[in-house]
Amino acid sequence: xxxxxxxxxxxxxxxxxxxxxxxxxxxxxxxxxxxxxxxxxxxxxxxxxxxxxxxxxxxxxxxxxxxxxxxxxxxxxxxxxxxxxxxxxxxxxxxxxxxxxxxxxxxxxxxxxxxxxxxxxxxxxxxxxxxxxxxxxxxxxxxxxxxxxxxxxxxxxxxxxxxxxxxxxxxxxxxxxxxxxxxxxxxxxxxxxxxxxxxxxxxxxxxxxxxxxxxxxxxxxxxxxxxxx
Ligand code: CA
Numbered sequence: 001x002x003x004x005x006x007x008x009x010x011x012x013x014x015x016x017x018x019x020x021x022x023x024x025x026x027x028x029x030x031x032x033x034x035x036x037x038x039x040x041x042x043x044x045x046x047x048x049x050x051x052x053x054x055x056x057x058x059x060x061x062x063x064x065x066x067x068x069x070x071x072x073x074x075x076x077x078x079x080x081x082x083x084x085x086x087x088x089x090x091x092x093x094x095x096x097x098x099x100x101x102x103x104x105x106x107x108x109x110x111x112x113x114x115x116x117x118x119x120x121x122x123x124x125x126x127x128x129x130x131x132x133x134x135x136x137x138x139x140x141x142x143x144x145x146x147x148x149x150x151x152x153x154x155x156x157x158x159x160x161x162x163x164x165x166x167x168x169x170x171x172x173x174x175x176x177x178x179x180x181x182x183x184x185x186x187x188x189x190x191x192x193x194x195x196x197x198x199x200x201x202x203x204x205x206x207x208x209x210x211x212x213x214x215x216x217x218x219x220x221x222x223x224x225x226x227x228x229x
Pocket of ligand 1: 007008009051052053054
């Protein structure tokens with residue numbers, strides 16, 4: 001299986017190449033934005049590891065151009081740890097996941113395995129789960145016909161849940177994506193925000209679309225189990 005690594009720093013590119021080769025992948029390396037777009041539209045990759053800071057144009061622009069060209073290879077973006085707005089922009093541009101530098105290669109390999117398993121998925125411009133809809137570019141969400149009034153943090157949490165419908169997301173993963181990998185505040189912040197979100201998205205007469213999975217985390221479901229609390 002072939003993976004494209006897009007990284008301009010030779011040392012980092014080499015580390016990535018060696019680590020991923022050991023995982024059994026064949027690796028191509030692109031060193032700038034235009035080269036990355038050319039390579040990824042020229043052949044199909046099982047996954048693309050994309051650094052944000054690149055010469056030519058940056059990783060976000062690469063991502064946008066690939067999605068516009070209907071190249072749906074799963075993309076994991078590498079960001080510096082203090083570039084939270086970049087992560088949000090990256091996901092808006094069509095990246096599937098991101099990892100903050102510095103990261104462990106084990107973590108990267110695990111994320112790539114999961115992306116490769118999922119495979120290339122054409123991405124609708126509007127996310128939809130049941131009668132929930134979310135437009136990542138316009139930062140708007142609806143339940144049925146009703147526009148939801150969400151804070152940026154609530155919207156980011158809902159977007160993460162909607163990008164993984166039916167999948168249990170741990171509190172750690174949610175904090176990593178919606179807050180910061182180094183967030184050291186109270187861990188119950190996730191529970192608190194899930195509470196805010198439920199009050200805004202749920203029909204109070206129905207079970208919540210956001211299920212609590214005891215000891216594991218949260219899961220967004222299209223048709224909530226009527227027996228669930
Ligand atoms: Ca770079």
